[in-house]
Amino acid sequence: MMTFLPLRLRKPAMYSLAGLLFAGAWLAHGGRLWWVSVPALIGTVAIAARLYRLGGTDTDEGARAGSRADERQQLVSMRSRALACNLAAVTSFIGLTAAIALRAPWWWPFLVTLLITGYGYLFGLGSFGVAEEGTPDDADTESPTQFPVGS
Amino acid sequence: MAINEGLGSLRASDADREQAVEALKAAFVHDRLAKNEFEAHVARALTARTYAELATATTGIPAPLNSVKRAGTPSPIAAQRTCWGMSEAELAEALGVSRQTVILIENGQYLPSLPLAFTIARFFGQTVDDFFGYPDEGVS
Numbered sequence: 001m002m003t004f005l006p007l008r009l010r011k012p013a014m015y016s017l018a019g020l021l022f023a024g025a026w027l028a029h030g031g032r033l034w035w036v037s038v039p040a041l042i043g044t045v046a047i048a049a050r051l052y053r054l055g056g057t058d059t060d061e062g063a064r065a066g067s068r069a070d071e072r073q074q075l076v077s078m079r080s081r082a083l084a085c086n087l088a089a090v091t092s093f094i095g096l097t098a099a100i101a102l103r104a105p106w107w108w109p110f111l112v113t114l115l116i117t118g119y120g121y122l123f124g125l126g127s128f129g130v131a132e133e134g135t136p137d138d139a140d141t142e143s144p145t146q147f148p149v150g151s
Numbered sequence: 152m153a154i155n156e157g158l159g160s161l162r163a164s165d166a167d168r169e170q171a172v173e174a175l176k177a178a179f180v181h182d183r184l185a186k187n188e189f190e191a192h193v194a195r196a197l198t199a200r201t202y203a204e205l206a207t208a209t210t211g212i213p214a215p216l217n218s219v220k221r222a223g224t225p226s227p228i229a230a231q232r233t234c235w236g237m238s239e240a241e242l243a244e245a246l247g248v249s250r251q252t253v254i255l256i257e258n259g260q261y262l263p264s265l266p267l268a269f270t271i272a273r274f275f276g277q278t279v280d281d282f283f284g285y286p287d288e289g290v291s
Contacts, residue, residue, distance in 0.1 A: 058240075063249050070248035072261050 007067040008055040012048040019044020089117040161230055163205045171196040171209050178212045227282045229257040231275045246270055 002010050019040060026037035055066030063069045064077055092113040099107035172193055179189040196208035232242050239257075243250040248267065255261035256271075262283070263271065272279045 058250060060249070060251055063251075070252050071264055071267060072252045072255065073249060 008052065010067045011055065011065050012051045015051060016044055016048045019047065085117055085120070088113060092117065161202050161233075163199055163202050167202070167205060168196055168199060171199070171205050174209055174212050183212070226257045226259060228253075228271060228275075231277070232257075235275070245274060 002013055005013055023037040023040040023044065026040060027034055051065045054062050056062065060069075060073050060076070063073050069077060092110045096107055096110035096114060098104075099110060175184065175189060175192050175196060178184045179186075184192065192208050196205060199205040199208055232239070237245075239253045240250045243253045246253070246267070247270075252261065252263075256263055265279075268279050268283055272282055275282075
């Protein structure tokens with residue numbers, strides 16, 4: 001996705017697209033609040049410009065904003081996302097529990113978030129981390145495993 | 152300066168010499184050195200000009216006493232980079248990582264992945280063990 005764009009433009013373009021969709025949603029919402037789409041659009045342009053500018057700096061943040069992060073910077077980014085996901089899951093659980101206790105009608109968004117983070121975690125394990133069940137090294141041999149003989 | 156000379160040809164500082172003397176003192180206290188050996192080693196350490204000469208003065212001292220990484224001593228990667236006359240930014244560009252990552256690796260604050268460790272070692276014509284090897288434990 002967006003691989004046709006120069007590295008430095010990818011993050012600003014992604015944020016611009018998200019901001020446009022958000023502003024468009026307010027416009028589609030119509031009514032008296034249609035004007036919210038205007039500050040949303042202005043904010044999007046400001047964020048995209050800041051990201052583009054940051055992408056040209058020689059810092060860790062600049063490398064991430066410019067989509068040229070090396071392995072350490074990617075690792076830091078990945079840990080931060082994992083932390084954010086953990087917080088989202090914990091917050092959702094607390095919200096769901098509170099909503100149930102209060103018999104509130106707004107319990108379901110917490111449940112949806114909790115399910116998404118949970119299934120996302122399981123999907124990640126299946127995609128990245130689960131090793132195939134192999135046989136022990138000496139299971140398919142009739143003779144016992146030979147170890148080097150010490151002198 | 153030839154690349155293969157590595158750390159050994161670099162000039163040692165007063166702090167390095169003091170560190171070596173401290174290691175010799177510890178070895179003497181632990182009865183690893185006789186008094187005449189201790190005096191001879193200390194004299195050699197105090198007159199050492201390079202790391203190679205300093206290493207000769209502390210030969211036979213166990214690794215825990217004679218720590219490989221001393222305070223104020225440049226890391227092997229930083230030493231090699233200096234030998235090659237490269238800046239951190241130039242090395243970072245050659246390795247395909249950021250300048251900040253090079254600094255953190257040199258300071259020992261970030262251990263690179265195996266592929267990057269091999270890339271660094273091959274770039275300088277050395278082995279991974281030269282840069283990231285653990286000191287031997289209890290070897291006298």
